[in-house]
Amino acid sequence: MLGPPGAGKGTQSERFARTHGLPKISTGDILREAGTAGTELGRRAKLTMDAGELVGDDVMIGIVGERLKRPDTVLGFVLDGFPRTIPQATALDALMEGRGPLVVVDIVVPKDVLLRRLAARRICGVCGVNAPIEWTTTCGVCGGDLVHRTDDSDGIVAERLKVYHRQTRPIVEFYKARPTFRKIDGNQPPDVVTASMDAAIREASVAAPGGVRL
Ligand code: AP5
Numbered sequence: 041m042l043g044p045p046g047a048g049k050g051t052q053s054e055r056f057a058r059t060h061g062l063p064k065i066s067t068g069d070i071l072r073e074a075g076t077a078g079t080e081l082g083r084r085a086k087l088t089m090d091a092g093e094l095v096g097d098d099v100m101i102g103i104v105g106e107r108l109k110r111p112d113t114v115l116g117f118v119l120d121g122f123p124r125t126i127p128q129a130t131a132l133d134a135l136m137e138g139r140g141p142l143v144v145v146d147i148v149v150p151k152d153v154l155l156r157r158l159a160a161r162r163i164c165g166v167c168g169v170n171a172p173i174e175w176t177t178t179c180g181v182c183g184g185d186l187v188h189r190t191d192d193s194d195g196i197v198a199e200r201l202k203v204y205h206r207q208t209r210p211i212v213e214f215y216k217a218r219p220t221f222r223k224i225d226g227n228q229p230p231d232v233v234t235a236s237m238d239a240a241i242r243e244a245s246v247a248a249p250g251g252v253r254l
Pocket of ligand 1: 094
């Protein structure tokens, strides 16, 4: 699942993974959990994330490589936030050897909409879940207080968008000639995005060489 910060990668990955009974692997969530647990990786990653920069490729490729060894990924998985650089995309191709087709979905949303979404976003300060609009002050899952994500402040968002254009956008070029690449209009209500994503992924999965029917 590709797209700039605030495009809806996390929201849509969660929905697709739940509907199809697949694990959702979010590298941002893995890093934030490590930060909350206070591990050495988590402490270092938090400094990088709070500056709006990317964690190093070797670390990220190692994390995803280990996660993909777990048996729950055998029938497929949803990747949210990885790959984010050309070296990560190249490493993912190697990790996909012997697996089903890699379907790549690029969620496209105009910059002014991204900025509005990130300024408005609240997450649970305890369990980290994204808060839907109807939760006002407390989390509907665990009762924790709702807070801003530390990297959603104006200055950091501007840096994240710059980093996205410099380091992540080039991977759209890397993938776009492949038969399994699809673009989705993410500037629509979440349910409409979910439906178009589901249709696009089904169609791309079947059309791919060695494709599978979802
Ligand atoms: P990560 O957590 O992946 O953040 P991100 O890519 O900046 O993406 P966001 O979580 O901000 O947005 P999203 O596209 O998931 O949108 P969401 O669904 O949440 O990464 C954080 C940091 O970790 C990185 O900056 C980097 O430092 C590090 N990192 C992670 N992976 C890495 C890697 N591979 N390599 C190196 N470093 C890495 O939606 C956003 C908001 O919009 C929500 O409030 C949501 O409710 C709302 N919304 C969603 N869809 C819609 C819609 N259709 N209409 C209206 N509102 C919507």
